[in-house]
Amino acid sequence: MIDTLLAGLGTVMAVIPLLTIVAGIVLGIVIGAMPGLSPSMGVALMVPFTYGMSPTLALILLVGIYIGSSYGGSITGIMVNAPGTPSAVVTAIDGYALTRQGRPALALGTSIVASAVGGMFGTIILIGFSVPLAEIAVRFHPSEYFAFAAFGLATIAMLAGDRWVKALVAMLVGLIIATVGTDPISGAERFTFEVMALSDGFLLIPALIGMFALSEVFTGIERGEFRIAKATGIGDRWPRLADYWRLKWVTLRSGAIGTLIGIFPGAGATIGSFISYGIAKRISRNREQFGKGSPEGVTAAEAADSGSVGGAMVPLLALGIPGSATTAVLIGAMMIHDLTPGPQLFVSSPGMIYAIFAAMLLSQFVLLLVGLAGGRLWVRVAHVPKELLYSLITMMALIGAYAVRNSMFDVFCCLAFGLLGWLMRRYDYPLAPVILGLVLGAIAETNFRRAIMMDGPMVFVSRPLTAIMLGLALASFLIPLIMRLREVSQASATTRAQAASRH
Amino acid sequence: MPDRLIASLFAMGLVILLASASPVVAKPHESLPEVDGFPSQPIRVVVYTSPGGLIDVTARRFARLAQEHADHPFAVINRPGGGGIVAFEEALREPADGHRILAVTRSNISKMVATGREDLIERINWHAYLMDNAHVLITNAIEGPGDWHELKQHAQEQPGSQLWLGVDIGGVKHVSGVKIAETTGIDMRWIPYASGGEAVAALLGNLGTAYLGNPRDALASERLRVVAVAAENRLPDFPDAPTFAELGYTGLEDELIWRGLAFRKGVPDEVRDWYRVLIGLVTSDPRWESAWTGEAVNLRYRPAEEFERIVASDREEFRRYLGDLGLLPEARAELSGLAALRQPPGVLILLSVLVLVLALLSWRLRYSPWREQAGELSLLAALSACVIGLLLLSTGFPPANPVDPVGAGGLPRAWMLLALPLIVVQGVMTVRHGERTERRAGIVRLGVVLAMFGAYLVLLPVIGYLLASAVYLPLLIWYLGYRRLVVIAVLTVAWLVFSELVFQRLLHVDLPRFSLWR
Known part of the structure; x- marks a missing residue:
């Protein structure tokens, strides 16, 4: 395998493949940073430009775009709290908090390195273990997928902080919104009010843009926040090698979590990011910093997000099955280039497969270089007067929501989510749980019902893996809440004791 | 001042130029029949699913070869939603000039029958049956x-x-x-x-x-x-x-799934003939056949008349089977005791009542001991009202059955029943410990911005994206307090050029246009 990989490396170490990698990464970052363009849309948009290329070069370009756009979504999340992808919502929690403190360079620098290392981890797993991991992944019952989703939802306890009732209400709002549309099991229309645009439910991108970008603008305008954030005495600086070294374990662990969850078809990067963030917060010695601008939080989310790219490629290459929306487009692109995705590619075109592996490894270095160089430009966004920035964000929000399917309905939905987000911010309700519920609601529901349809309700206790995962999910939900309640009761007991001693 | 004036004039000129730029009429390919004024803009092949999947691949393979044979740009765009209904409705809103062609499958027929939108089947011209896969x-x-x-x-x-x-x-x-x-x-x-x-x-x-x-x-x-x-x-x-x-x-x-091409009805006969010849050129191209080798696809072109007959027969078959399965809209409507509330007039009445009640509540709270928490309490009241409304509507969902013991309403109701007590708990916590809500002078400013945004959204379909944005963007910047005219003008023009080139031309996002030129 090493020989074949080295041969693949030899193939891509030429001018044209290297330029293709650079072009893919740059385009991907731009696409990911543009509200309204998801990684899958970005890859699909570029497919026609690959018609004249060899299949190997075409796939190198498209995979480069996939890698670049998965990272690009976090840039707007960090700089203007407008995450370009659902998984970047988690990066934005601490990334934007750092920007508000006047430390965007720290956030961007941390995220790019986490992204590259996480992506590298995912690629290595893909190269070394794709076939056995794919074999394990296909054996996962819908009950285990439900347990995954439950585990993701349980991270709410970690996101909540002091506002756990508010966070739970926000998550349930997301879960309820996720039920709008055609029921995936019975085919019945739910809460669509005969509006055909709602038959597939609320689209995630307009919801994301409204909830984060527009609500940020509305809040800023209401508060009259037109002055640029200044550094809070700590000073903004790019992370140093020692800073990255301190984050080594969280980076590797999160890359592993993202990769493993990415392998399961349909699970996706978002669950990986939320779970990784939740675990990082629980393990961290500085857990009180999470949500207020923690580089560890940025790292956990971003490494998992990028790790999931390699994970999602596992079922694609090992079985010809898409692991995510973007890999579904990659399968289409392979077919357009007369390739049959799946295990036979390892037999029929091993040179091409290993050239793609080598390109994915190299892409992480290119991502690092381009990201660090580009970061210097992105940081300047923080110096743009807010009057201009807010105005441009509303324009981008509008066009981004409209671009998804050329529909003014989506623009109005985006505005409605913007107003909801603004109200939630006004009364101190966290926004991320809404997106958590919105993303995981459908996965949780379909797999819950599918599991029962297949093997009855006892499946959740009769399958050991499901039972263990659900037990862990329950524990990770309850333990922080119990600890919090205990802290509150201890604090009030202390207050009472002090009051009594004063009397 | 003169440089500001020049910059502003330059900006306006460029905007007008962009807004009125007339599309270039392409020279038709020699082997295709000549049609006056067609094609005059890139041809969109609309796919009703997200990118990826066989219909997307079919559309892209077709577009690739059609572009070569017609010597004219073809772009594949994805308009997912409603199993094709969103794409079909969008096509029906566009002029019947043949610049938009739908990539269709047999699934569209089942979806339209299942959702009671069979009118769409009749408003579409089923032009060419390209291929099928046996199940x-x-x-x-x-x-x-x-x-x-x-x-x-x-x-x-x-x-x-x-x-x-x-x-x-x-x-x-x-x-x-x-x-x-x-x-x-x-x-x-x-x-x-x-x-x-x-x-x-x-x-x-x-x-x-x-x-x-x-x-x-x-x-x-x-x-x-x-x-x-x-x-x-x-x-x-x-x-x-x-x-x-x-x-x-x-x-x-x-038992198969077919894939083909269709237009909205009303496309001129000569344009349809142009497509007939083009489709003939593509389907007889050896590359078309070789691309599908090994895919277990049965390539068999069938012209419009035969395709229409197949669609009619499929429609009958789906009506029969979906009726037996209780999946026709008539069967579902019978299940609901609140059907009227699920339709737009009922929803509007419900929303109006809700807004009225909330306004009264909010007003009453301002004269109560909890006036400082009136905003949050109103938000919670609105949330609980919405949840109760949806809970009532969920009684109309298909009930649980032995095959699906949870049913369509099971989890939505579970989420709502969890949400309601939590909203109450939060309400109590807000009343007990709620912090004083900061009174912000900026609420009026935000109201004005929202009114401007609303007016802009209303104006968009009327005067088009470019003109509406050319007015809205500088006005918004100005209103927010930025006063450097040159910067505002340059930024406005830059944004409009960017959105026109990147979104409209490159990404084929059909931004609303000023309708004068149509």
Whole structure:
């Protein structure tokens, strides 16, 4: 395998493949940073430009775009709290908090390195273990997928902080919104009010843009926040090698979590990011910093997000099955280039497969270089007067929501989510749980019902893996809440004791 | 001041130029019939699904070759939603000039019948049937039944235990699955997955007995085996797999999914002739045939008249089977005691009552001891009212049944029943410990910005994106307090050029246009 990989490396170490990698990464970052363009849309948009290329070069370009756009979504999340992808919502929690403190360079620098290392981890797993991991992944019952989703939802306890009732209400709002549309099991229309645009439910991108970008603008305008954030005495600086070294374990662990969850078809990067963030917060010695601008939080989310790219490629290459929306487009692109995705590619075109592996490894270095160089430009966004920035964000929000399917309905939905987000911010309700519920609601529901349809309700206790995962999910939900309640009761007991001693 | 004036004039000039730029009429290709003024802009091939998937690949392969033969740009755009209804409705809003062509499949017919939107079938011109795939039954031959006889024997030994994996309920494959099960006497349970890929993965994991779908899905692994083919003849790519007719079951010779091209009605005859010739050129191109080799696809072009007949016959068949399955809209409407509230007039009345009640509550709270928390309490009241409303509406969902014991309303109701007490708890906490809500002077400023944004959204479809934005963007910047005119002008122009070039031209986002030029 090493020989074949080295041969693949030899193939891509030429001018044209290297330029293709650079072009893919740059385009991907731009696409990911543009509200309204998801990684899958970005890859699909570029497919026609690959018609004249060899299949190997075409796939190198498209995979480069996939890698670049998965990272690009976090840039707007960090700089203007407008995450370009659902998984970047988690990066934005601490990334934007750092920007508000006047430390965007720290956030961007941390995220790019986490992204590259996480992506590298995912690629290595893909190269070394794709076939056995794919074999394990296909054996996962819908009950285990439900347990995954439950585990993701349980991270709410970690996101909540002091506002756990508010966070739970926000998550349930997301879960309820996720039920709008055609029921995936019975085919019945739910809460669509005969509006055909709602038959597939609320689209995630307009919801994301409204909830984060527009609500940020509305809040800023209401508060009259037109002055640029200044550094809070700590000073903004790019992370140093020692800073990255301190984050080594969280980076590797999160890359592993993202990769493993990415392998399961349909699970996706978002669950990986939320779970990784939740675990990082629980393990961290500085857990009180999470949500207020923690580089560890940025790292956990971003490494998992990028790790999931390699994970999602596992079922694609090992079985010809898409692991995510973007890999579904990659399968289409392979077919357009007369390739049959799946295990036979390892037999029929091993040179091409290993050239793609080598390109994915190299892409992480290119991502690092381009990201660090580009970061210097992105940081300047923080110096743009807010009057201009807010105005441009509303324009981008509008066009981004409209671009998804050329529909003014989506623009109005985006505005409605913007107003909801603004109200939630006004009364101190966290926004991320809404997106958590919105993303995981459908996965949780379909797999819950599918599991029962297949093997009855006892499946959740009769399958050991499901039972263990659900037990862990329950524990990770309850333990922080119990600890919090205990802290509150201890604090009030202390207050009472002090009051009594004063009397 | 003069430089500001010049910059502003330059900005306005560029905007007007962009807004009025007339499309260039392309020179038609020699082998195609000449049509006056057509094609005059890039041709959009609209796919009703997200990128990826066979119909997307079909559209892209077609567009690639059509572009070469017509010497004219073809762009594939994806308009997912409602199983094709969103794409069809969008096509019907566009002029009937032939610049928008729909990539269609048999699934569109089942979806339109299932949603009561059969009017769309009639408003579409089903122009060209390009190809079809027979439906096949695939098993995991290593861990499950190795052939049809084993599958049948398993069904007889353990009746009702077979899980057939597939995709959407009420879709083409589900209807085929029901037909096959009925004809062969197998008592199966249909387990719907979000995509064929996920269902195949589950079959590889031995989570179901069989998968009903496309023959090419069997190529994912050597462990997968096509055990029966719902076509008249065996498939060349799977010569060992018997047809149902060979196995002794008739009436299953034509279970397939077709793919083709369609327009909205009203496209001029000469444009349709142009497409007929073009489609002939593409389908006779050796590259078209070679691209589909090994995909178990049956390439058979059928002209519009024959295609229309096939669509009519499919429509009848879906009405019959979906009616039997209780999946027609009429059957669902009977289930709901609150049907009126699920329709737009009922919703408007409900929303109006809700707004009125909330306004009264909010006003009352301002004169109560909790006036400082009035805003948050009103938000919680609005949330709980919405949740109660949705809870009532959920009583109209199809009830739980032995196949789906949770039912369509199970989890939505669970979320709502969890949310309601939590909202109450939060309300109590807000009253007890609620912090004083900061009174912000900026609320008026935000109100004005929202009014401007609303006016902009209303104006967009009327005067077009470019003109509306050329007015809205500088006004907004100015209102927010920025006063450097040159910067405002340059930024406005830069944004408009960027959105026109990147979104309109490159990404084929059809931004609303000023309708004068149409």
